[in-house]
Amino acid sequence: MKRRVVALATMKGGSGKSTAALCLAAHWWNVGRSVAVIDADPQRSILRWQSSGKILSALECIGADESNIHKTITDCLDRGIERIVVDTPGFRAPVTEIAIAMAGLCLIPVRPSPVDFEVAADKVEMIAKMQAAGSEGPISYRFLLTQIIQGSVISRHMRNEMIAAGYPLLNAKMNHRVAYAEAALGGSTPTLEQPHGKVAREIKELAEEVDEFLE
Ligand SMILES: Nc1ncnc2c1ncn2[C@@H]1O[C@H](COP(=O)(O)OP(=O)(O)OP(=O)(O)O)[C@@H](O)[C@H]1O
Numbered sequence: 402m403k404r405r406v407v408a409l410a411t412m413k414g415g416s417g418k419s420t421a422a423l424c425l426a427a428h429w430w431n432v433g434r435s436v437a438v439i440d441a442d443p444q445r446s447i448l449r450w451q452s453s454g455k456i457l458s459a460l461e462c463i464g465a466d467e468s469n470i471h472k473t474i475t476d477c478l479d480r481g482i483e484r485i486v487v488d489t490p491g492f493r494a495p496v497t498e499i500a501i502a503m504a505g506l507c508l509i510p511v512r513p514s515p516v517d518f519e520v521a522a523d524k525v526e527m528i529a530k531m532q533a534a535g536s537e538g539p540i541s542y543r544f545l546l547t548q549i550i551q552g553s554v555i556s557r558h559m560r561n562e563m564i565a566a567g568y569p570l571l572n573a574k575m576n577h578r579v580a581y582a583e584a585a586l587g588g589s590t591p592t593l594e595q596p597h598g599k600v601a602r603e604i605k606e607l608a609e610e611v612d613e614f615l616e
């Protein structure tokens with residue numbers, strides 16, 4: 402059941418959780434899957450983003466917090482929704498742990514910077530503690546490199562460092578592209594703006610790799 406849920410989580414603010422969450426959701430919606438986005442961040446970026454748009458207003462987005470996240474995810478699973486995307490706050494919060502425990506895949510966006518690398522290490526430690534404490538089952542997680550400057554030394558270095566540290570990394574990545582912010586401005590995503598563009602292709606590759614973890 403939990404394998405239809407993907408949670409975006411990292412304590413590092415601004416790393417691209419909400420962007421990845423909405424881009425994935427819009428992709429799946431665009432290919433005809435039933436999708437719900439659960440906004441578990443008190444900043445409510447997703448809900449605000451959605452309310453500023455036209456196309457995305459058709460996507461089901463639900464606000465949740467620590468008190469009701471479990472029920473909200475369970476309700477979506479019971480309704481048979483095929484892809485349930487959970488966005489979490491950019492700081493340590495109980496709601497994030499609940500979402501991770503209920504997810505078929507936890508995606509951890511990291512930007513190519515030493516600070517993000519350190520936060521990634523904290524995340525690995527947090528997940529290991531959750532596993533040791535007897536979480537509902539094995540926790541699958543993958544790091545997602547985001548805001549990559551194509552061809553840059555730091556981006557290559559970051560990927561190599563993550564691999565050397567043994568951190569599980571998706572092959573797919575999100576490059577640094579102004580199209581993400583520009584689409585957000587209109588309450589949309591690159592997939593919905595230019596379904597055959599290179600940014601939509603990048604999101605498609607990401608969604609298809611995530612699909613392999615979900616059922
Ligand atoms: N791949 C990208 N290329 C360019 N800009 C990006 C990319 N991903 C995200 N951004 C921009 O970076 C900023 C932060 O992204 P986002 O809000 O998705 O991060 P977040 O992890 O959800 O932050 P928070 O922790 O505050 O919730 C936004 O202005 C967004 O438009």
Ligand SMILES: [Mg+2]
Pocket residue numbers: 418419420442446488489491
């Ligand atoms: Mg966010």
